[in-house]
Amino acid sequence: MASKLKLFWMLPISCLLLSNCLHTRGNADPQVPCYFIFGDSLSDNGNNNNLKTLAKVNYRPYGIDFPEGPAGRFSNGRNMQDVIVELLGFQKYIPPFARANGRSILKGVNYASGSAGIRDESGAQLGARIPLNKQLKNHKIIISRITQILRNDTSTRKLLNQCIYSVQIGSNDYINNYFVPEVYNTSRQYSPEQYAAVLVEQYSQQIKVLYGHGARKFALYGLGLIGCIPFVISAHGTNGSLCVEKLNNAATLFNARLMPLVKELNTNLTDAKFTYVNPSPSPQDALSFVTNSTCCKVGGGGGELCVRNSDPCSDRSRYVFWDGVHPTDAWNELVAQSAYRTNSTNEAHPFNIQTLAKLK
Template identity: 90%
Template structure:
């Protein structure tokens, strides 16, 4: 079963969240009937737990602040999608596909998988994972179960048309593919510009598969500053820059292809709504966080994850990075707040999650 939502207290922005919940009423209906999550470790909440992979975190200190303890979330507590689910008014988090059952699937499912990518091979050097193509197949399974519950194709289609489909993926196609030439030949096959084009072209087809299954509200996330993670800095070096420029440049190339795709999809698929998201906390928030070190002792997984049963930092509300790649709950909360309500067109275009939820 999914965990009951918590009250928030860690940061000043939490009071905005709490106020919003109280304003809407504890038992108010969610802003959308269902929420489906696709992606990688930034969104995974347990789908990798039983896979043979280094990319799983069902052990302490992961989940040290989560009511259920270690669940497979790559954080000390919630991931960003968990917080967005709270903003949208759901009483429970979306269950991972690996454990999704019963009528809970009518409110949504989380298909995300650590180390997964747009390309099927991305992350294979870490072991098993569920690439986006497989996540789409898993969604078809859930749709068939929903159809059995509702006993009506029309009702199923109507429900799916109202859901938000959140997809945050692509980082592993770089950090666990293009930039590890000892395992992959993509960097020898493609220039950075060509690779971004190939990725977004494949991504476009995958998005349209979801559209064909009834999805009509899409939240498509750009790739963040993957060159600023402690892991990237330690592996590649920065040559005097604050971050690894080549990683961030490639992420930007991907994002610059994704933004026009969103516009194209909105133009051509007029009965659907697509938005591009790349949330970022304000400079003032950044100044109050530790950005250059991890909260936990790293060395697990492929070298970027927390060491099993190690003791993390005590003030986890002050750190951006939980391990060498993934954010803390505190940072995820700020990212989610931005995705949900920002008015910045560089962070959400043409609309934020709050507006997307209201659109018919």
């Protein structure tokens, strides 16, 4: 991979580094009444803060460009879902399940957990986490609370039918499972093709659980180029390639299973809408992003996170990677804008997030 990528728009630096973009928006209603977030560290906004785990980031320099400081996001600022929440017109970010209370839950809840996976055991070597199965159970708790607030099952179901459900998970099932043979035996049980099939089958059942709880609008995210992550390159080596091809190939196999699943779900569950989102903008669409270096000094967590209280790079708007695994606010802005607005079927199919929000 080249050391720089090309961006097709200049990032709004005033929102990126100086202030919370939500504070500059009007008081119009959001495009959907609520937004529920499931996933891993790419979406976690504080659920891991009080867990016994290496996968938590409630310390500086995390959050250095976020108004609340190190709130638990694996970034210098916003994560991708924060930006999508802004684009959808919400006045506040979606609260993490760990702190969600009162009527705020009517706008949605973020259940994502750093190091979590589709499989319950993924990420176990890093400590406690909230796998997708547990996130689904936490969602049932929230549904019960919503029903208590609205005092009516029908009103609850009507509300949930209108929400968007964002699910971005699967990277840890590879980075912190399949490709850690000294801890997990999945690579001895399954070929990469078999593992992708097993993962997506389990994922399919988990998505149908959400559907059974009233979810009708789904954004399902594919895996990015996990073989180009700095920590992965450091851990596995590239044998002269730019990235770790075996991990990128595995991600491609997963995505190749997920895309037809989305089509199948749209065909069989006709009262629901599903879309597949590719979280990897094309290199030719960018301007001056550094891809071969991290913005902070890494060595924290399991070796991939920022060192506590270290000084990060000064020009954080130019870097793809904040730490050894996770993107900067700037890159999250780019990817979220793409997911929300793109007309490219390579980036979102059959529709983007903006269109998903409008569908009845």
